[in-house]
Amino acid sequence: MAKAINLSLRDALTHDENVLIFGEDVGALGGVFRITDGLQKEFGEERVFDTPLAESSIIGIAVGLALRGFRPVPEIQFDGFIYPAFEQIVSHVAKYRNRSGVSMPITIRVPFGGHIGAVEHHSESPEAYFAHTAGLKVVSPSTPADAYALLQAAIDDPDPVIFFEPKARYYLKEEIDTAARVPIGKARVAQEGSGVTVIAYGPTVSIALQAAKTAAAEEISLEVIDLRSLSPLDMDTVMASVRKTHRAVVVHEAPVFCGFGAEVAARISHDGFDLLEAPVARIGGLNVPYPPARYEKLYLPDVDRILQAADAALAYG
């Protein structure tokens, strides 16, 4: 996936001279995850550049550059470092068009999520804060192919997009078709099934797929939906699945309390009240600060917790 994102950035830089990439350590180093590896060398220091270490202004200058006609693609180095930029994102990136009529074609890349055994502030899932804000689009790919295509769609989009990269999935490998298009706001059925719908995005999709595999051995059929886009949210694809299974489990790494799953669960419960055979279950992180690395496996959703929720949904009533 890391290479797919790198290629997507390279292609965007090639196709549109107004695309700029900047952030902390994205230049000579190629980013702490090497996502921007080689880009400064290829496209020069005016298009791929290191900034001073200050997240608020990394996003703040993106607003000014967008006004000047550029398509900025700033990187926030880690999920837990996005908070200094929160005001610029929420008060300006999201609202500038509403205030001025000028579009903000900004794509903010953020490596997010856990499973990497890191120190504090390096494993967070802040997506719900941004999905809650009108004016932003929020996406998260789960495969290299989607990472390539969704990033192309994000950079092409005239509106601001927060692009959450599941850093624990950077190592995933697959052949990708660079001509394939993935529109923002369109979920996909990652695994067809009939018993329970498991809704995931970003890093939890592969866990949901493993759960589906394990369940299949026990003759339980899970349908896995990869949302790909949190805002806008593709409820049509979700409801098409729930109409088939009558049961749903939402999975993410962020804490369950006020997490994005609450929105999905509420929408399914409202739109599909008569369809449901069981309450919509939410699987996610505990309502605690992200734990020290030795404990993260206990905090994060895993195959067993998904299977338990699916079993409970099937056994309900």
Added chain:
Amino acid sequence: MADVVRVVAADDPLRALFSPAGELTAEGRSRLGLDAAALRELYRNMVLIRRADQEALNLQRQGELGLWGQFLGQEAIHVGAMTALRTTDWVFPSYREFGMAMIRGVDPADMLTMFRGLSHGPWDPRKYHFAPLAIPVATQVPHAVGFALGCRLKHSDEVVLSTFGDGATSEGDWHEAMNFAGVFKAPVVFLCQNNGWAISVPLSKQTAGSIADRARGYGFPGIRIDGNDVLGVYAAVTAAADRARQGEGPYLIEAATYRMGAHTSSDDPTRYRTESELEAWNVKDPIARYRAWLEQQGIIDEGTVAAITDAAESAAQAMRARLTAMPTPPPGEAIFGRVYSNPPESFLREREEFESSLEDS
């Protein structure tokens, strides 16, 4: 360390124009290059924006505006700075720059719709090269720096003016933006309207040091000038903008002035400041002072002064008439219309539902 200081001093064309106290010197005044008509125009614009400012306050008191933040006493900065720029130069204001926007040609009645609860930003920034008013303090300063960096990357000779108040210099975004500007050598002029007060907090409780001197720490020069002298402000912004245009990077101008009015119409300054302070600044009123100088120089006479006063009165009445006659735009468009360039289907559905709920009621 000493080397840095020396480089900054050598690279500062403003020092030669101002006394150590920040007053424009006779030498500086002789180099302004403004003819009598241009000098009268500075006066006319100050009178025009002061009268509009007063009318906006009247409108607020009469219930036509929800809020008004006067810039009374700061007219020399508004007019001096805007006159020094080219119309292709961009301005990134905070929220008290009504006069600056007027001078750029933004319709003042349109602007007041922000304070009438009709709009969050009624003009197209690209048409006037004037960014929307920024309400969260100092958050517009990084935008100015990003825009200026963009000008450099496009190899254009535009310059950016970034304005903010003394309170803004306490914000993290202000520091970050100054630092970015220094590193990027961005063509931006930072103009601090130091009006002494951030709502009720005086400068002495805002910062323990000098605002202008901080520029040196970011690798570019700064100067504190008399912000109630329109010619001084004009000279300073002209020189700083020329320097930026030539690729010499940012400059910080701290223009010392005073907020003669309240923070906004919701504020009561009698709770935190004294009448004597106000009186002391009243003597330095930028318009009266400039008029006296123009009269002394024989550039303006009583007839011209009266004609300008009348023109400002008519303009203020026209602004009022246009504002109060303005229709309320339909809610669907006003609330949903500009959020997205490429609106999601779900968003359009919500708008439809909202609009049909209005038809039903």
